[in-house]
Amino acid sequence: MTAWRTEGGTAIDRTRPLRFTFDGKMVDGFAGDTVASALLAGGVSVLGRSFKYHRPRGLWGAGVEEPNALVDIVGAMPNTRATQVPAADGLAVRSVNADPSAEKDRHAFLDAFSRFIPAAFYYKTFMFPDWHLFEPRIRQMAGLGTLDAGLREPSFAEQVNHHCDVLVVGAGPSGLLAARKALREGRRVVLCDDGRQVGGSLLHRAATIEGKPGAEWAADVAAELVEAGALVLAGTTAFGIYDHRLIGLSQKGADGAPDRLWRVRAGSTVLATGAIERPLPFGNNDLPGIMSAEAALVYLRRFGVVAGRKIVVATNNGLAYEAAEALAGTGAEVTVVDYRPDAPAPTGLRVLKGLTVVSASGRGTVSAVRLSNGSVLEADAVLVSGGFTPTVHLYCQAQGKLDWRDDILAFVPGRPVEGVEVVGAAAGDFGLPAELAEGATRDFGIVAAWPKPGAKERVWIDLQNDVTAKDVELAVRENFVSVEHLKRYTTLGMATDQGKTSNVNGLALMAEITGRRIPEVGTTTYRPPFTPVPLASFAGARSGTLMNPLRRLPLEREHRADGAVFREYGGWLRPAYYGEGPAEARIQAEAAAARKGIALFDGSPLGKIEVIGPDAAPFLDFIYYNTVSTLSPGRCRYGFILSEAGNIYDDGVLVRLDENRFVVSCSSSHVAGVHALLEEWRQDRFDRSRIFIHNATAEMATLTVSGREAPALIAALGLNAALDDAALPHMAVVSGAFEGAPVRIARVSFTGERSYEISVPADHAAALWSRLRREGEAYGATLLGLEALMILRAEKGYVVIGKDTDGTSRPMDFGLAAPLERKKVEFIGRRSLITEDAARADRRQFVGLEAVDGKGALPTGAHGIERASGSLRSTGYVTSSYFSPALQRPIALGLIERGLSRMGDVIELQHLKEVRHARIVAPCAFDPEGGRLHA
Known part of the structure; x- marks a missing residue:
């Protein structure tokens, strides 16, 4: 393949050259190139090795349909399509499934043994004596990309929840028209497209719309949409339709911006997802240099790359002629092999009518094709067009059923799906929408060119999964005639391919072998995602403290001033111990001092979840293992909360403030979980109008005074509350005030000593702590960290x-x-x-x-x-x-x-x-x- 740069290329900026490496070799390109276009322009023919046989593979497509050019972006992303990765200066790109490189792969010898390793051979060959003896090595060889040990952690990926009236998927002519129409009707519109620029086929096919070139019209419509408030998302793939009209969008970050996952709920969705060109079946149709004709037109007009100098265009329809004429206009020698004997052909092109390509040949890359009349045409690029398959994946995910159309030899959306409309090429209409068409329409005029059984040479049906026509024939011989069985037996249309280029040819061959029509064979199930989505996008902004936010005490600054050494406990940054010196010695000293005198402890993370309402008591009886409705107001009770499996989920003190108001004081690390549990059961089996739940944990700080002299210290605070043993016995609670702020004083203990827990609004915590420290000096009060507290509680069991x-x-x-x-x-x-x-x-x-x-x-x-x-x-x-x-x-x-x-x-x-x-x-x-x- 001798591709070369020509003038033009609407997507690239020739004033901004760049360089990156592919398998260690330097590749030149321009800003706007994809990795694929730069490799093609640089004369790199072999971009990867096939999945099973390690045959050399080159570019087939120009977008999401690409089955061959899967690459690793070193240090960033494994197993990504070269057609969808923007070229960048300094990028390191590595071929997958090849060692040491795509050009020279030491496992290429496997192709010589292909007759011994057909579909499902491993299921039969490696069962004895034990599959698990062979499995590790087989899986190692079967893998594609390599997860880089030095893979840098993505900074984060954003997640957005969005609502709109209309979501339009695909920004080609039909999608732009639908979006503009909805916007002019006053509806909120979101338009997304997986390309980095809106326009779809208008970016590479000639069209005049409303008196403007197609690409210019597309840019103007996009500008109108944005100006009127529509959300236009380029570089964004709609990868799945889920329950309740939820559509997932994966937006690739540009210019250093993070990726973004959109969860969109739309009143209605318009699918303008276009169509994908199918390969033509002939011997050795997987050789590098054999490419989609549509893709070749994209590379020419968008990236200024001509696929070859001696080009054969093989087609069974009329849409390939635009590519043939455009390539001929660059000076390349172009021959069209048109399978249709009565095809109308433009002047100025060499057209061979009524002939078919039987096989391709070449060492490493294609060098010639043999035709059905026995003649041989030399070629360094073979561009094929076997018809177009509407991209119906999202429609099928929405539970849509397909119909077969003989006039275009393709499956199209059948019965209507509520809230989903399919338009344009996705619906089988390959020309411009009637509202936009000016002048002659494109001639499709397709004829059947399906794979036939019994071919002498290998005919590839699924390029990504290395499935040949012989594999399909073998599946039928072994009675795997259900389309779903065929998929699993041969891997046809599996994984990230999802049948984009392979499905219809595989179904046609199955139909031919079994004596059925293609629609009788049926289709496999299309599953999301339509294309791979980075796991970082599903994780969202959840790494480090964003994954598990570190919670901080209102008094952190005061504890640091007191010499606290902090550690994380249950998601909270808390003092482990105070002072300098060996940790164990300091912890032991604090525990000993707490038993001999007064200890001050910050227990602010303790749960303070209020349960309020006339049904609060029976509700908490259901929540707790213990009976709590018998608790008198002003009293506390220790209890367990269990899971549905009867296992202990949490323990803690329940406080009853009055007849209809309780405080659940749960473990510090379980506050969120207990809160969620309370809300779940409140909604599940209780009257929500009679129970209200408020998590006040963050609003209140809790400071504990423990020890024999605790009553004297508490009295010195002037809390305006009755604190004697008659009014406040053990496991009781009273209300008071501190400097005008309400406080709650509970006499409960986690140390085994007489203890008082004072809960105060968080913005008054510093003043109360300062007062405790000052008044506590007279009693030799010690500060107690969490490690010493663990010793005290363990002594008490x-x-x-x-x-x-x-x-x-x-x-x-x-x-x-x-x-x-x-x-x-x-x-x-x-x-x-x-x-x-x-x-x-x-x-x-x-x-x-x-x-x-x-x-x-x-x-x-x-x-x-x-x-x-x-x-x-x-x-x-x-x-x-x-x-x-x-x-x-x-x-x-x-x-x-x-x-x-x-x-x-x-x-x-x-x-x-x-x-x-x-x-x-x-x-x-x-x-x-x-x-x-x-x-």
Whole structure:
């Protein structure tokens, strides 16, 4: 193939040259080129290797239909079409399925064994002795692109939800006309097209519309649309139609802008998606240099590239003549082989009528074709046009059914689909819309040129998936005559191809072999996406903190001033400990000081979800494992929330402020999940007009004072509330005020010491913390980080959900079976708690573990083991383990089989091959009577 640059090219800017590499070799191009057009202009004939046989492959198309030129953009995107990648200076492009390069592939020898590896050969050949022995190597060889180990993470991709009255897909003449008409009717319009410039076929085919050249008319209409408020999206592919009129659009970022995923819901959708030119079936029709005639016209007029110097145009219809005449006008030697014996031919062209191409030949690239009369034509480029297939993928995704039209030999949209209109070439109308046509219309005049069985040479039906006519014949011989079976047996039309260039030829061959008509064979199912969509687009702006936003405390600045060392806990950045020096020493010191005096702790992330309304109490009875409707106003109760599987989802304190108002104080990391759960069940089985839910977690800060002197410090704050034990006993709540702001004081504890949680509006938190710090100096108050708090709670045997539980933990595993036995009303997870699995005697249960071997603290995660028949079996594991400064010994918690009935037993544990010994004890190791809560 000896393609070359000529003058012209409406898409390129010759004042801005660029250079990139392909398989390590330098390629020149211009701004506006695609990788494909620059490679074609640079004389690169072989752009890839075929999927199975590793045959050399060159360019076929110019857009989404391209089956051969799949490339890796090094460091950016694997397996992308060279026809859709803008050329850029410094780009590194690598061919796929080739080693070391497309031109010289060491696996090319496989083609010599093609007779032994037909369709589905691996299913038959590698079953014995075990498919899995061969599978890794086969999959490695079958892969196309390579995921670059150095692939840079995309910055992000945006996602947009949009509504409009009319979405027009395709900005060719029919699409532009439909968009303009809808806009002039006063409707909100979105117009999208996968090209970087609107116009469709008007950008490369000659047309005069409303007195203007077609491309100029298209630009003017686009400008009118934008000026009138329509949204015009170039470089945007409509890849799928989903339920409830949801259409997915993938917009490629330009000039450094991120990709964007549009989720559009339109009142109606107009599909002006055009049509795709089909290959002609003949021997060796996959050689590089054999190209779509329509694509050759695109490369000539848009990129200024002539496909060859000695060109054969083979066609069974009249639309290929424009390409032939245009190429002849560049000085190339053009011969048209027209399959139609009575075809009207323009003057000035060499036309051979009534002949067909039997086969192509050439080493590496095409050099000649043999015709049906036995003659041979030399050619360095063969441009073929086997008719056009309307692009009906989106219509079919919308549950549309196809009809067959004999006059154009193609499937077209059949029955109407509500909210979807198909126009233009997508509907089988290959000329300009009647409203726009001026002068002579294009002559289509197609005749059948379907593949025939029994060909001596290989005829390729599906170029992307390496499917030949012989593969289709083999499928029929083995009784895979259903079109869906044919697809899976041969891979015809699978993967990203979705039958764009291959489907109709494959169906025609199946029809010929089985004695049916093409519409009787039927079509396969078109599935989204129409073309691949980067996974980054589906992920959206979700990477790093955008994936899991880091939440910050209102008092972060104050904690930093106090020397806090921050870590992330459940999505919150919180103080782990305070001060300088070794972390473990600081943590131990804080825990010891909290037991001896007063500790100040910032518990702002604790959930503060308000449930309000006359049905709030029965609603929360359903939500909680415990009965909560019996709770008196001004009181608190600890409880579990379960999943529908009966597993513990969250725990925490429920506060009843008055008859119809509760506060769910859930775990810090579960606030969003619990909020969603409450909303889900509120909408599912309760009267939404009688229950209201408000998540006030971010609005309120919660500051905790813990220790024996806590009442004195709280009293010094002047909170304007009754704080004596009669008014505020343990597990009670009162209201007060601080500097004019309302506060809520709850007497609850996560340390085992007398504690007060003061909840204040977040914008008053700094003032309250400053006051606590100042008043606390008289009592030697210490600041408590989260790591020390974990030690204090473990000493008391308090559970941390997700740390001391796993995905199977149920309330009975913690010795809490009474609510199941006594509670009369339904609650989430109840039925799952009366299953055989929930009653198993060997369930893992929550216990304390006391190390008895003098080797220090037990490793967190160490497994309890039982020895049986020379093997080890896990009986559970250590969930939490610390050295207790208050007890001056290690403590641990764990989930151990039958643990509640094995108190006092010594068990073996193993961690990283080290064997330890521990005694099963009660979880609470410090102050089991709970006297310090009231001291």
